[in-house]
Amino acid sequence: MHMNDAILKYIRAADYLSAAQIYLQGNFLLADPLIPEHVKTRLLGHWGTCPGINFTYAHLNRAIIAHDVEMLFVLGPGHGFPAIQANLFLEGTLSQYDARVPRNAAGLATMLGQFSWPYGYPSHSNPEAPGVILEGGELGYSLSTSYGAVLDNPKLIAACLIGDGEAETGPTATAWHLNKLLDPATNGAVLPILHVNGYKISGPTFFGRMSDEELTALFTGYGYEPHIVDAYTEEDVQTRMASVLDTAIEAIRFTQHCAREGTLHNPPKWPMIILRTPKGWHSIHELDGKRLEDNHNSHQVIAEFAKTNSEHMAALETWLRSYNFDELFDGLRFDDQIESLVPTLERRMGNNGHTRSGAPYYTPLLLPDVSAYVATATCNLDDPICGTESSMEKIGAYLRDVMKLNADARNIRLFSPDETYSNKIHAVFEYTDRAFMWPHRSWDKDLAHDGRVLEMLSEHSLQGMLQGYVLTGRHGLLVSYEAFAQIISSMADQYAKFLKIARTVPWRGTVASLNYILTSTGWRQEHNGFSHQNPGFIDGVLQRQGDFTNVYFPADANLALAAIARMLSSVEAINVMVCEKRPLPIWRTPAQAAADVEKGIAVWKFASDEDPHMVFASAGDYPTQEVLAAISIVRREIPAFRMRYVNISALSGGGLGTAEHRVLHHEFQDYFTANRPVRINFHGYPQTIKQILFDYGCESSRFTVHGYEESGSTTTAFDMMVRNRVDRFNLAMGAFALAEDQAVISAQEAKRLRELYEEKLRLHRAYIIEHGDDPQDITNWIWQSR
Numbered sequence: 001m002h003m004n005d006a007i008l009k010y011i012r013a014a015d016y017l018s019a020a021q022i023y024l025q026g027n028f029l030l031a032d033p034l035i036p037e038h039v040k041t042r043l044l045g046h047w048g049t050c051p052g053i054n055f056t057y058a059h060l061n062r063a064i065i066a067h068d069v070e071m072l073f074v075l076g077p078g079h080g081f082p083a084i085q086a087n088l089f090l091e092g093t094l095s096q097y098d099a100r101v102p103r104n105a106a107g108l109a110t111m112l113g114q115f116s117w118p119y120g121y122p123s124h125s126n127p128e129a130p131g132v133i134l135e136g137g138e139l140g141y142s143l144s145t146s147y148g149a150v151l152d153n154p155k156l157i158a159a160c161l162i163g164d165g166e167a168e169t170g171p172t173a174t175a176w177h178l179n180k181l182l183d184p185a186t187n188g189a190v191l192p193i194l195h196v197n198g199y200k201i202s203g204p205t206f207f208g209r210m211s212d213e214e215l216t217a218l219f220t221g222y223g224y225e226p227h228i229v230d231a232y233t234e235e236d237v238q239t240r241m242a243s244v245l246d247t248a249i250e251a252i253r254f255t256q257h258c259a260r261e262g263t264l265h266n267p268p269k270w271p272m273i274i275l276r277t278p279k280g281w282h283s284i285h286e287l288d289g290k291r292l293e294d295n296h297n298s299h300q301v302i303a304e305f306a307k308t309n310s311e312h313m314a315a316l317e318t319w320l321r322s323y324n325f326d327e328l329f330d331g332l333r334f335d336d337q338i339e340s341l342v343p344t345l346e347r348r349m350g351n352n353g354h355t356r357s358g359a360p361y362y363t364p365l366l367l368p369d370v371s372a373y374v375a376t377a378t379c380n381l382d383d384p385i386c387g388t389e390s391s392m393e394k395i396g397a398y399l400r401d402v403m404k405l406n407a408d409a410r411n412i413r414l415f416s417p418d419e420t421y422s423n424k425i426h427a428v429f430e431y432t433d434r435a436f437m438w439p440h441r442s443w444d445k446d447l448a449h450d451g452r453v454l455e456m457l458s459e460h461s462l463q464g465m466l467q468g469y470v471l472t473g474r475h476g477l478l479v480s481y482e483a484f485a486q487i488i489s490s491m492a493d494q495y496a497k498f499l500k501i502a503r504t505v506p507w508r509g510t511v512a513s514l515n516y517i518l519t520s521t522g523w524r525q526e527h528n529g530f531s532h533q534n535p536g537f538i539d540g541v542l543q544r545q546g547d548f549t550n551v552y553f554p555a556d557a558n559l560a561l562a563a564i565a566r567m568l569s570s571v572e573a574i575n576v577m578v579c580e581k582r583p584l585p586i587w588r589t590p591a592q593a594a595a596d597v598e599k600g601i602a603v604w605k606f607a608s609d610e611d612p613h614m615v616f617a618s619a620g621d622y623p624t625q626e627v628l629a630a631i632s633i634v635r636r637e638i639p640a641f642r643m644r645y646v647n648i649s650a651l652s653g654g655g656l657g658t659a660e661h662r663v664l665h666h667e668f669q670d671y672f673t674a675n676r677p678v679r680i681n682f683h684g685y686p687q688t689i690k691q692i693l694f695d696y697g698c699e700s701s702r703f704t705v706h707g708y709e710e711s712g713s714t715t716t717a718f719d720m721m722v723r724n725r726v727d728r729f730n731l732a733m734g735a736f737a738l739a740e741d742q743a744v745i746s747a748q749e750a751k752r753l754r755e756l757y758e759e760k761l762r763l764h765r766a767y768i769i770e771h772g773d774d775p776q777d778i779t780n781w782i783w784q785s786r
């Protein structure tokens with residue numbers, strides 16, 4: 001059959017190119033007999049998964065041409081990169097993007113020789129490869145990334161190849177449910193292809209040993225229409241795969257058509273493919289008495305001693321020659337039948353514009369002026385502050401209007417693990433709803449097929465979708481309980497790696513920043529207890545040296561508004577905002593807030609004296625409130641003791657302040673003086689900010705850091721702070737000691753004050769044990785300047 005001939009030739013060529021990348025450093029077209037000098041010294045790569053990837057890619061190309069589909073390809077097992085690279089070369093995209101690799105014999109030699117080579121190409125999928133939006137080094141994220149990419153892209157299909165080992169991961173297991181968030185009327189489709197090659201690194205996969213009936217029942221239960229393509233049992237697997245893909249694309253289009261016409265009355269049943277192929281298909285069946293093909297032994301390099309062992313060398317040569325690559329490529333062109341499977345320029349998966357982002361896929365958000373939302377209760381700060389505001393409620397209102405303003409562009413979404421209400425940003429539901437495609441009940445709230453809020457109790461799925469959405473040119477925000485963001489710390493790290501490299505790739509267009517809000521913070525998880533108290537997510541983010549990570553600590557609602565506006569207009573960064581959802585005093589006017597957040601650090605004059613004896617600083621809302629309360633205590637107790645207060649509203653990878661305006665070494669003393677003692681009250685673990693101070697050359701004798709010391713429980717809000725010594729009384733006692741050191745007060749007076757405040761702590765403890773809550777004078781504390 002003509003179609004089969006072309007596909008078979010295409011796969012042969014792709015398989016050869018995949019294998020040759022792993023082994024060859026010369027004799028790339030096998031013009032000469034293979035000798036050890038032709039074989040790389042270090043054989044680094046993964047062969048086993050490649051033939052199944054090539055089979056899939058070839059068939060997708062055929063389907064793209066037959067149905068004129070706008071398709072992108074997400075590969076789960078990123079170690080199958082030789083196959084990606086082979087296909088990019090075959091379809092011409094590699095040459096289009098990488099001047100080192102023209103589509104001829106010389107380019108081929110570069111591509112093969114430079115694979116897994118120092119300063120050449122990496123062994124895994126990577127941002128330098130066109131069409132790639134997922135590294136796939138850490139497995140599990142292909143399906144959620146694919147779902148994110150097709151949101152609000154109604155014409156797009158993301159073909160997602162998921163490893164059967166990858167499919168054992170938690171993130172993949174949960175991502176199957178994302179079909180329940182995808183409205184076919186307004187979004188594109190994901191075509192999941194579960195690559196059941198039966199094995200992972202060193203053993204069988206569960207999916208590989210499940211029967212067709214079990215697999216069909218499983219995926220039917222998830223709401224898919226599974227199609228099995230079995231290379232072991234099909235008489236003609238090429239025809240079978242082609243017809244399954246035709247059916248799948250027609251089914252996707254029919255579902256979308258019905259949804260767009262308004263005639264889809266049941267949850268959509270999207271197709272998915274279960275592809276059974278032998279791992280290491282068409283290679284060395286057995287060597288050294290070990291089964292390689294169709295076994296886990298083919299996962300990485302087979303015939304791994306080819307350079308030194310003649311039997312391995314002979315097996316390798318026989319295998320590589322079995323593809324007869326010279327029949328398929330004349331050094332300038334591929335065989336006509338292979339060329340017939342290369343889609344047009346704009347339809348090639350490696351050249352899919354969504355995967356590059358930039359114009360026209362990325363457009364900046366239209367942002368409302370924050371002044372319409374700012375807390376109005378700002379007053380003369382020498383007076384008691386009038387009123388309190390919830391930062392999260394303000395942000396909710398702001399996000400509602402951001403979504404409204406960008407309604408036509410459909411390019412911003414909110415991702416939440418079931419916490420939009422709990423985190424108090426539910427003002428967004430005045431404009432939009434939660435996406436939900438499965439049955440609705442009359443008593444459900446805020447559900448719609450086409451909601452812009454994606455709620456699912458899977459931080460992994462949300463993070464994956466957010467990445468897919470942002471990398472394809474759109475904007476998003478993941479709002480989470482602070483403690484449970486840790487669940488996706490590693491995903492955030494992997495994304496940071498991708499972003500770090502992607503930022504240097506010239507043909508990658510602008511992408512929005514990846515934005516997180518961490519709320520329901522540990523300081524106010526006194527009711528939920530120890531398990532809900534964990535400020536560690538920011539640590540990994542702040543480890544990223546360079547200029548693309550920011551962590552904002554807005555101390556009031558006006559600062560929070562300034563920070564969210566900055567985050568949503570920034571590009572190619574990772575931004576985290578940490579802020580509480582309960583009402584707190586307003587400290588800054590809107591203009592002050594905007595200036596503070598731009599720089600990320602500021603001396604607050606209303607709480608500062610000239611020529612200070614000491615400096616207090618804080619980062620975070622509750623820590624700031626406690627420092628300011630401590631300052632007012634100390635001012636009252638020791639009027640002659642002069643203090644400065646520095647508010648840190650942003651940290652960035654490797655520094656104080658925002659990434660763009662990081663505090664430079666010579667500026668450090670503008671805030672912290674040259675030699676005065678400094679006490680910093682920090683929102684997170686003390687070590688997190690200590691490592692930043694270390695880089696400024698801070699001596700530990702001058703700086704003391706208070707922060708979350710892992711002392712938590714179910715208790716009162718103020719006791720949470722007392723237990724970790726970030727409360728006003730402990731901070732004030734620190735200042736008393738410094739006043740004594742600098743002879744502002746006598747030792748005797750210092751002792752009296754210390755005992756007085758230790759007694760206050762004792763009384764507080766007795767009070768909460770008796771009454772179960774903090775006393776009103778603490779809960780309703782208001783600032784008084786003197």
Ligand SMILES: Cc1ncc(C[n+]2csc(CCOP(=O)(O)OP(=O)(O)O)c2C)c(N)n1
Binds near residue numbers: 048164165200
């Ligand atoms: C989260 C994660 N855990 C472990 C690994 C180590 N690892 C690399 S490949 C692999 C097996 C993958 O099997 P599968 O998904 O079936 O890929 P394929 O068979 O297509 O090579 C494992 C466990 C990893 N990369 N990521």
Ligand SMILES: [Mg+2]
Binds near residue numbers: 196198
């Ligand atoms: Mg596998």
